[in-house]
Amino acid sequence: MTTPVPPAAGDAPPGPASPVDPLSRPLAVGGLQLGRRLFMAPMAGITTPAFRRSVRRWGAGLVFTEMISAYGVHYGNRRTLGYFVHGEDEHPLGFQLFGADADVLADAAGRAVAAGADLVDLNMACPVRKVVKTGAGAALLADPHRAAAITAAVVAAVGDAAPGRGVPVTVKIRSGLREGDGLGLGVAPRLVAAGAAAVCIHPRSAAQLYRGRADHSVTFALAAGSPVPVIASGDVDGREAALRLLDGGAAAVMLARGAVGAPWLFAQVLGADEPAAAEKREEVRRFATEVLETLGTRAVGHLRQFWPRFRRRGALDRALALQLMQARDEAGVRSLLGL
């Protein structure tokens, strides 16, 4: 069985793409030098350390934690602080924070940098009710004054926590709260004026959640007037979509749902052929092993969301995926995968 020999960030891309491939050109985000322009987006419940290592093996140039509650960090919640745990092989690694209070976010950002964050991203995109009703996530799109004050406070705190390291603060936004309200384009210049080193945009409205298509004409409008890199997220399902976004002015592109159950999509977007089923299966075994080693009693339940996706992406046959869904404990998963 062949094992994938994917690149680490900064190495040459896999497959036939040339060294001048637009996705493999370096990018500076503030003081952070990135080797390529293809990132893994933050995803709650998905982008655990095992997942981040998995997509890094296939070429992700930057990975993010799941969104982390600034309040939880500030008040020392043990479970929240668990999101800070990461391996040395995950860098460059962005920590994404959410919250609504500038002082609390500033404190949490300082702690994130002390814990090893290479970049701090502020979530002003989350549409989930529980988050929005506290004034955090996408709610900040409608409160540009607060959004800018938060950004300025976090930029100052990160500078104090890591003087001279140039750790960038970025902000992830949506196009707005409702389709056509223009809130994303309105708030972005204020975030940049407050010190954001890049803006990441997922151009669906919060009301859309994850339905419909991302409207990247909004991404291009933002990029056209932006003095900082604009990072595009939404519907990147292959190399063509990624190149189209760079062509339109995005500085970098993020994979999200497309890479769940298909971490090798990174290599494909960078120009490699689709890996053989045996290679995919080997990656599944490696990922599952790391999840079992790191998530303890939560591992078997956590893995269940991946089995149908791995099946759809040709890494598992139907019968095995079904058996894995029914596995009740770690021993069951291990025996089915031969671990």
Ligand SMILES: Cc1cc2nc3c(=O)[nH]c(=O)nc-3n(C[C@H](O)[C@H](O)[C@H](O)COP(=O)(O)O)c2cc1C
């Ligand atoms: C299950 C799930 C969890 C997500 N969690 C986060 C998150 O924690 N922080 C964030 O900024 N975006 C989050 N997102 C949004 C993604 O980062 C991304 O912007 C979005 O899915 C659009 O990209 P896609 O169309 O390629 O999936 C999440 C999306 C999904 C589907």
